[in-house]
Amino acid sequence: MTDYVLEVQNLCKSFGGVQAIRDVSFTVAPGEVLGLIGPNGSGKSTTINALAGVFPATSGQIVLGGTYVQHLSEHARVGMGLARTFQTASVFPEFTICEQVSLGATVTLASHPLSSVLGLGRSASEQECLQARVKDILELTGLASLADQKVGTISSAQQRFLMIATALAASPKIILLDEPAAGLVSHERKMLSDMIKAIRARGTAVLVIEHHMALIMEVCDRIVVLNFGSKIAEGAPSEIRNNRAVIDAYLGEAV
Ligand SMILES: Nc1ncnc2c1ncn2[C@@H]1O[C@H](COP(=O)(O)OP(=O)(O)O)[C@@H](O)[C@H]1O
Ligand SMILES: [Mg+2]
Incomplete structure (x- = not known):
C-alpha cells in the first residue's frame, strides 16, 4: 500500500x-x-x-x-x-453554471450523463447529495451567485473557474x-x-x-x-x- x-x-x-x-x-x-x-x-x-x-x-x-x-x-x-481541466472550455453554452457542474459529477454516477443532469433515474437522496455537492463547489469557486446563469454569458475568468468546478464535481x-x-x-x-x-x-x-x-x-x-x-x-x-x-x-x- x-x-x-x-x-x-x-x-x-x-x-x-x-x-x-x-x-x-x-x-x-x-x-x-x-x-x-x-x-x-x-x-x-x-x-x-x-x-x-x-x-x-x-x-x-x-x-x-x-x-x-x-x-x-x-x-x-x-x-x-484523477481530474483535470482543459485549456479549451468543453462546455455547453446553453447549460446553466449549475447544470454544467452537475455534469462533471456524472462520471461517478451509474446513470447516463444527460439523464443525470435532468435528474432522471436517480433516487431523491442521490439527487439531494449531488445538489449539496454542487452548491459547495460553486461556493468554493466563487460561482454561487451565477448558478442559474447560462455558461455562454460569463467572463473568460469565470469560465476558467467553471472548468475547475466541473473537474472538482467528480470528487x-x-x-x-x-x-x-x-x-x-x-x-x-x-x-x-x-x-x-x-x-x-x-x-x-x-x-x-x-x-x-x-x-x-x-x-x-x-x-x-x-x-x-x-x-x-x-x-x-x-x-x-x-x-x-x-x-x-x-x-x-x-x-
Ligand atoms: N502532440 C505532440 N506532438 C509532437 N510533439 C509534441 C506534442 N506535444 C508536445 N510536443 C513537444 O514536446 C516538447 C514538450 O512540450 P510541452 O510538454 O508542451 O512543453 P511545456 O508544456 O513545458 O511548454 C516540445 O518539444 C513540444 O514541441
Ligand atoms: Mg504547456
Whole structure:
C-alpha cells in the first residue's frame, strides 16, 4: 500500500524523434499542492497529458492511489480520482453554471450523463447529495451567485473557474491544472490562489503548472522543475528559489 495519491515512476514520452519527457519521477501526497515549472517546451503539459491518459506514455509507471493506471483510459482514470481541466472550455453554452457542474459529477454516477443532469433515474437522496455537492463547489469557486446563469454569458475568468468546478464535481483525489492563471488579471489570480488553498484544505491534492512565480511560490508545498524534458530539481519553494540550476535554466536572478 502506498501513502501517495499519485506516484510517477520513470515516465518517458516521445513524439517521433522528440523525447518530450525522459525518466520523470515524483510523488504527490494526499492534500498536497505540487508545482510543475520549467521553460516553454520543457515537457510540463506532456507530463500532465500522459498522467491524464490523453496519450499513452512511451514507458514508465503511473500509480494512482496504489493502482497502476498507465494502461487505463482517460475516462477510467477520472473515475479513479484523477481530474483535470482543459485549456479549451468543453462546455455547453446553453447549460446553466449549475447544470454544467452537475455534469462533471456524472462520471461517478451509474446513470447516463444527460439523464443525470435532468435528474432522471436517480433516487431523491442521490439527487439531494449531488445538489449539496454542487452548491459547495460553486461556493468554493466563487460561482454561487451565477448558478442559474447560462455558461455562454460569463467572463473568460469565470469560465476558467467553471472548468475547475466541473473537474472538482467528480470528487477527485487529485486535480491537474495546466496554466490556470494564464490570461487572468491580478485580482483573479488572487481568487485562483485562494481557490487552490481551499481545494487543498478539503483534502484534494493539486498538481499545478504555472509561469506566475508569485502564485507558485505562494500556493505550493513542493515544486518539481523540468528542463529539456528532465527533472532538474525538486523541493520546497524556498529551496527552488535559491537553486542554482533552476535559476540558470528558468528563474533568472529576479525571483
Ligand atoms: N502532440 C505532440 N506532438 C509532437 N510533439 C509534441 C506534442 N506535444 C508536445 N510536443 C513537444 O514536446 C516538447 C514538450 O512540450 P510541452 O510538454 O508542451 O512543453 P511545456 O508544456 O513545458 O511548454 C516540445 O518539444 C513540444 O514541441
Ligand atoms: Mg504547456
